Amino acid sequence: MSMQESSGVALWRQVADGIERGIADGRFAAGEKLPGEMEIAETYRVNRHTVRRALAALAERGLVRAERGSGTYVEAQRLAYPLRSRTRFSEIVGAGGHEPRGQLIDASSDTANREIARELGLKIGAPLIRIEAVRLADRTPICVSTTWLSAERFPDAGSVFANVRSMTKLLGHYGVKDYHRASTRITAAIVDATDAARLDLPLGRPVLVVDATDVDMLDQPLVTKRSRFAAERVEFLVENG
Amino acid sequence: MSMQESSGVALWRQVADGIERGIADGRFAAGEKLPGEMEIAETYRVNRHTVRRALAALAERGLVRAERGSGTYVEAQRLAYPLRSRTRFSEIVGAGGHEPRGQLIDASSDTANREIARELGLKIGAPLIRIEAVRLADRTPICVSTTWLSAERFPDAGSVFANVRSMTKLLGHYGVKDYHRASTRITAAIVDATDAARLDLPLGRPVLVVDATDVDMLDQPLVTKRSRFAAERVEFLVENG
DNA sequence: TCAAGTTGTCTATGATACTAGACAACTTGA
DNA sequence: TCAAGTTGTCTAGTATCATAGACAACTTGA
Structure with a gap:
């Protein structure tokens, strides 16, 4: 499937923004486990690597923390x-x-x-x-x-x-x-x-x-x-x- | 010169947003001529082609209108x-x-x-x-x-x-x-x-x-x-x- | 008429984004 | 102990983004 539109905003950024909004409005509570990378990829209709890019950006800012073999968790608010x-x-x-x-x-x-x-x-x-x-x-x-x-x-x-x-x-x-x-x-x-x-x-x-x-x-x-x-x-x- | 950061927002989009803001807050009045593509490229430190991509996006939305040989003009407000x-x-x-x-x-x-x-x-x-x-x-x-x-x-x-x-x-x-x-x-x-x-x-x-x-x-x-x-x-x- | 300045279009090149598949490393719960 | 599910890390290919240069087509004003 191809891109439907070139908005000038990278896909991974759109995914990251979506997840961040979810954290901000409490859809993903602090400490809670996010959906798996595969599941996120399906909901946003993107590749898993694109999701990983998004999560990496969030992790760098300290909003989420990935635990290998377990899942990705919403970091507790500072x-x-x-x-x-x-x-x-x-x-x-x-x-x-x-x-x-x-x-x-x-x-x-x-x-x-x-x-x-x-x-x-x-x-x-x-x-x-x-x-x-x-x-x-x-x-x-x-x-x-x-x-x-x-x-x-x-x-x-x-x-x-x-x-x-x-x-x-x-x-x-x-x-x-x-x-x-x-x-x-x-x-x-x-x-x-x-x-x-x-x-x-x-x-x-x-x-x-x-x-x-x-x-x-x-x-x-x-x-x-x-x-x-x-x-x-x-x-x-x-x-x- | 290289990109200073990977923000996930395309350069042309950043330029387009900047120009649109300029139109919205009246820095570029309706009907007025925008700076030349070269000048815009210099102020944003990007290639002229990148500016053209930004202007094309604005033109498609009807915010500006390019006139060959003359310049690019802010479209009159609807x-x-x-x-x-x-x-x-x-x-x-x-x-x-x-x-x-x-x-x-x-x-x-x-x-x-x-x-x-x-x-x-x-x-x-x-x-x-x-x-x-x-x-x-x-x-x-x-x-x-x-x-x-x-x-x-x-x-x-x-x-x-x-x-x-x-x-x-x-x-x-x-x-x-x-x-x-x-x-x-x-x-x-x-x-x-x-x-x-x-x-x-x-x-x-x-x-x-x-x-x-x-x-x-x-x-x-x-x-x-x-x-x-x-x-x-x-x-x-x-x-x- | 001409020169300067403008937008339009072409080619080319490298970097980045996105997709795709495979497998490793690890955690969890039965 | 094992199977299922998770994140981590490779390779590879395609598309888009961005840069660079050159020239054409056109407008404007002297």
């Missing part, structure tokens, strides 16, 4: 993550209509190096508790963070976090009613092997690395942490002014 | 031609901001065939006056019409029309103060050679063929006519309700 003074993972994720989850990976003892000592207002070598945790929205890992707290001020913080699975609740357990972000530094890197496994992320993908320190209402440092966000799953929003 | 009970060419054209003109081509005697006799309420073979006229907006021919009137009721109508060049005025000359459209039938056809010359239209172009009969306030038939409109120059508006 989580909008506003960077405000008051930054609570659970609140941000909940506001996005997702269920926030936290999962303890490891809690151990550590001692303050110079940077952490400066951030927390402690002496170098001061006893610390280091908490490794992964935080998820619904079932999707969003970030892994390494959090350091003073072992003197927050004794046994590791087992407390294992129970409450939320930094906000952990601090509340120690009588901290409120806290806010004192400083935030953002860089990017390639995910390392251990983080890749924890984030369920292929090797080679970029992560957003966030170094942050939270303080209480008297500006006393509470915790400092380094979080690694799967770049393709979040979008930081900086609020100016 | 004349909005409402089809109402009260249909006066001069009023419609005047309302569009154009100067209505009429030009007598031929006036001759005729006799009523069955159709015309029925439309005008005459007997078959009744004497008629047949007027061939072309009607223009500014200097652009819009339509040619063949009008039949009863020779008994409108004696010498041909020479009267030659003077007043308006059907409304002609009827007024015979004491008809007002009239309105009784019936309108619309079809389409390909322009014939004589009409093509009168409309200044290339052969092969479509025309809208309108058969209409006007009656006076007592519903007595006055004139019946067949008009051929250059399809690319008008746009009939049917007002519902």
Whole structure:
């Protein structure tokens, strides 16, 4: 069968636009499996290779993700993550209509190096508790963070976090009613092997690395942490002014 | 120079869209000459042939018209031609901001065939006056019409029309103060050679063929006519309700 | 009448788009 | 373990897109 008209818009682009419209208007929900390439080819009356071209274009933009042997899936919308003074993972994720989850990976003892000592207002070598945790929205890992707290001020913080699975609740357990972000530094890197496994992320993908320190209402440092966000799953929003 | 990106939209289409936008927002006024093909090619950084492809697409849609040796011109906006009970060419054209003109081509005697006799309420073979006229907006021919009137009721109508060049005025000359459209039938056809010359239209172009009969306030038939409109120059508006 | 500038048409070449078929690699569920 | 279904990757052929150059046909204005 021949082209009926030369519209000046490539077939693969027409297919890609059609699928994108389907995603935008919810006909294909986030995380859902698209029809097979063959089926798409039939509905649009084009060759399977043309469909693959369309899907490749969508994949490059992060709208879909192909899994060999399984299917092509609609990528979850990037989580909008506003960077405000008051930054609570659970609140941000909940506001996005997702269920926030936290999962303890490891809690151990550590001692303050110079940077952490400066951030927390402690002496170098001061006893610390280091908490490794992964935080998820619904079932999707969003970030892994390494959090350091003073072992003197927050004794046994590791087992407390294992129970409450939320930094906000952990601090509340120690009588901290409120806290806010004192400083935030953002860089990017390639995910390392251990983080890749924890984030369920292929090797080679970029992560957003966030170094942050939270303080209480008297500006006393509470915790400092380094979080690694799967770049393709979040979008930081900086609020100016 | 190579393509900077594969957008899935053909270059000629991008050029065509750009020019069309220019026409739509008035950067290229109706009747105005577009830049030369070479100049357009330079501004869009494409080959002249690519520009020609774009212009051909626009010409096919009637937006521009190429004149060999001279240039490519923006076609006049299609004349909005409402089809109402009260249909006066001069009023419609005047309302569009154009100067209505009429030009007598031929006036001759005729006799009523069955159709015309029925439309005008005459007997078959009744004497008629047949007027061939072309009607223009500014200097652009819009339509040619063949009008039949009863020779008994409108004696010498041909020479009267030659003077007043308006059907409304002609009827007024015979004491008809007002009239309105009784019936309108619309079809389409390909322009014939004589009409093509009168409309200044290339052969092969479509025309809208309108058969209409006007009656006076007592519903007595006055004139019946067949008009051929250059399809690319008008746009009939049917007002519902 | 002539020169400059315009659109129209031809040939040619390379890049890209689309189709077609085959098979490999992988996942899933029975 | 196996069969069915999925995506990934080849090769190949045809059509369209885009570029390039040359010249014809025509219009315009000096």
